[in-house]
Amino acid sequence: MPAVTAVPRLRRGVRLGYDPVRQSPVVLFPEGVLLLNTTAEAVLKLCDGLSSLDEIVTGLREQFTGVREDQVGAVLEFLADRHVVSWEDV
Amino acid sequence: MSADPPLGLLAELTHRCPLHCPYCSNPVELVRRERELTTDQWRSVFTQARALGVLQVHLSGGEPLARRDLPELAAHAAGLGCYVNLVTSGLGLTKERMTELAARGIDHVQLSVQAADRQRADAIAGTRAAAHKRSAAEAVRAVGLPLTVNVVLHRGNLDEVGAIIELAEELGADRLELANAQYYGWALRNRDSLMPTRGQLDAADTVVRAAKARLAGRMEVIHVIADYHDSYPKPCMHGWGARQLTVAPDGTVLPCPSAHVISTLTFDNATTRPLAEIWYESESFTAYRGEDWMRDPCRTCDRRGVDFGGCRCQAFLLTGAAENTDPVCPKSPHHGVVTGILADSASRQVLVGVAELGFRMRSEER
Numbered sequence: 453m454p455a456v457t458a459v460p461r462l463r464r465g466v467r468l469g470y471d472p473v474r475q476s477p478v479v480l481f482p483e484g485v486l487l488l489n490t491t492a493e494a495v496l497k498l499c500d501g502l503s504s505l506d507e508i509v510t511g512l513r514e515q516f517t518g519v520r521e522d523q524v525g526a527v528l529e530f531l532a533d534r535h536v537v538s539w540e541d542v
Numbered sequence: 543m544s545a546d547p548p549l550g551l552l553a554e555l556t557h558r559c560p561l562h563c564p565y566c567s568n569p570v571e572l573v574r575r576e577r578e579l580t581t582d583q584w585r586s587v588f589t590q591a592r593a594l595g596v597l598q599v600h601l602s603g604g605e606p607l608a609r610r611d612l613p614e615l616a617a618h619a620a621g622l623g624c625y626v627n628l629v630t631s632g633l634g635l636t637k638e639r640m641t642e643l644a645a646r647g648i649d650h651v652q653l654s655v656q657a658a659d660r661q662r663a664d665a666i667a668g669t670r671a672a673a674h675k676r677s678a679a680e681a682v683r684a685v686g687l688p689l690t691v692n693v694v695l696h697r698g699n700l701d702e703v704g705a706i707i708e709l710a711e712e713l714g715a716d717r718l719e720l721a722n723a724q725y726y727g728w729a730l731r732n733r734d735s736l737m738p739t740r741g742q743l744d745a746a747d748t749v750v751r752a753a754k755a756r757l758a759g760r761m762e763v764i765h766v767i768a769d770y771h772d773s774y775p776k777p778c779m780h781g782w783g784a785r786q787l788t789v790a791p792d793g794t795v796l797p798c799p800s801a802h803v804i805s806t807l808t809f810d811n812a813t814t815r816p817l818a819e820i821w822y823e824s825e826s827f828t829a830y831r832g833e834d835w836m837r838d839p840c841r842t843c844d845r846r847g848v849d850f851g852g853c854r855c856q857a858f859l860l861t862g863a864a865e866n867t868d869p870v871c872p873k874s875p876h877h878g879v880v881t882g883i884l885a886d887s888a889s890r891q892v893l894v895g896v897a898e899l900g901f902r903m904r905s906e907e908r
Contacts, residue, residue: 464716465650465688469623473547473595480625482650482688482717485549485597535717535762 453525456506459540460499460528466536468496481536491516495527499537545822545831547595550786551624552602552799553584555615557791559604560633562668563656565694565729565736568604569802573791581611583813585618587789590817592622596787601648602629604791607639613646620647627652632678633671640681651682652690653713657698658705666698679713690717695746695768696736703746707753707763715761720750722768726800726855737887743768770880774845775852775868782830782854787821795820797827800855804864830854830864837865839873 454460466481477493479486488496494515498508505525512519531537557572579587588599599619606612607630619626628643629652640651655675657663663672682689691710695703703720710718722743723729723736738746747767754763769776779786779798788796793812796802802809807829810820821827829835833846840851851857852868860869861876869876 463688464686467625467649469597471595471597471623473593478597480597480649482627482652482690483598485625538759 453522454505454528454539456509456521457504459502459504460508460532460537461501461540462496462499463535463538468493479531479536481534484534484536486534486536492527492531495524496531496536499528501540545783545827546785548591548785548787548821549596550598550600551588551591551596552600552786552788553587553615554602554604554788554790554799555579555584555606555609555612556604558608559631560608560669561605561631561654561656561671563666563694563728564668564732565696565723567724567727567729567799569790570727570731577792578609579789579791579793579813581614583793584611584615587793587812587817588615588619588622588624590812591787592619592624594818594821597624598627599624600627600629600652605631605633607634613642616643616648617646620649625649630654630678631667631671631674633674635674635678635681637677637681637684640678640685644685644687648687650688650690652692652719653678653682653715655691655693655706655709655713657693658702658709662699662702676713679715683714688716689714690719691715692719692721694723695720695738696723697738697742698736700738700742700746704749704753707749707757711757711761717762717764719764719766721764721766724769724800726803726859730859733883734887737770737883738768739888740771740884743771769853769856769870770884772870773872775849775856775870777849778853778856778868781832781850783821783827784831784850787817787827795824795826797830798855801826803855804858806858806864835865837867839871839875840867843873 469478469480471478474487477488479488479496494512498511509519509521509524528537556578557568558575616626626648627650628648632653656666660672664670679689691713693706725733729736750765757763783797788799789812794809795812796809807826809826810824836851840846852871854864857866857868858864860879867874869879
């Protein structure tokens with residue numbers, strides 16, 4: 453798990469979009485595509501390169517109920533493994 | 543067998559290329575300039591591909607910079623919402639051209655590197671190519687786009703894989719793809735000269751593992767191992783007609799870039815049949831989709847959903863039937879073909895210099 457103060461940032465060349473064919477939000481990056489569920493899309497939209505993990509969790513709680521910090525951390529760790537985000541300050 | 547929509551389109555805009563690499567993935571019979579699709583035909587291919595579900599467009603070749611209409615094609619693909627990758631040798635990628643291409647919508651550049659040592663790199667490319675790599679990489683970084691360096695590994699450059707990794711760092715790569723040569727077309731013709739030794743592969747593996755650990759979080763290193771030497775066949779294309787399609791310079795639509803080697807299949811052309819129909823219904827795309835086509839041992843193998851029977855092109859080239867199990871698999875009744883090739887290659891123990899390689903040449907130049 454990353455520290456709550458760690459700041460995730462979209463890597464160079466990562467782009468969020470929407471695919472009307474699959475009717476799904478997507479994230480596009482060098483040599484990769486991920487179809488996003490609503491949660492993952494919301495997490496990525498809050499990755500502005502300034503907000504820390506706990507600030508992102510706060511932002512998500514304004515939109516959703518039952519947001520768990522460990523689950524948000526796990527989503528971001530998965531996206532870091534796929535080279536979609538990098539951690540700025542672990 | 544139903545299929546999901548494709549995610550990627552490899553658009554081989556042209557077979558023209560200033561390089562003559564002996565492992566080129568283009569067919570031995572290259573498409574001549576007169577038979578290349580026009581700008582409007584490519585635009586139509588991209589439009590149809592996006593409607594079909596394609597999100598990643600790879601503008602490749604040959605050398606895509608050889609197409610004067612590259613900026614227009616990039617702009618069209620980007621305008622459709624696709625992520626646009628430029629796959630280039632870097633020759634001709636000046637700061638001015640890169641700036642224009644980035645403004646038109648190129649999202650990411652994949653730059654090929656032949657070797658770390660300049661003379662060796664030029665010898666492999668069959669031309670003075672190495673000097674252009676640095677300026678091309680600088681041009682990419684100057685416009686702020688992500689850069690992938692890709693390198694085909696083979697007997698002639700495996701020993702300097704450490705220096706290749708250092709070069710990729712110097713070039714400022716975000717990603718490095720190290721892919722061992724795959725033997726189709728030109729590389730099959732040059733297989734004896736390209737085939738590495740087991741010792742070379744093991745030594746390179748140690749170097750690459752250490753580099754991956756050292757570079758974690760900074761540069762992503764992707765290592766595609768040599769499949770003749772591997773214990774299982776590669777999950778080729780993640781299954782036939784499953785995720786990606788290739789359109790050749792003349793509009794031929796292929797389930798994988800090498801599929802043209804399967805001479806028993808007939809391929810459709812994007813100028814004469816709608817792309818969606820080709821993807822979902824054509825003989826070539828449905829032939830090996832899913833599992834219904836499989837024979838023993840694949841049919842009942844518990845790895846059939848992992849490696850999809852391996853590579854159909856390799857099965858065809860080495861066993862004569864694309865329905866056969868990829869002979870790289872130890873369970874294949876034809877596995878002896880692969881072990882025989884490896885034993886033969888090892889027994890010769892000759893050091894083949896790059897001068898002995900059969901360079902990719904246009905037919906009129908041979």
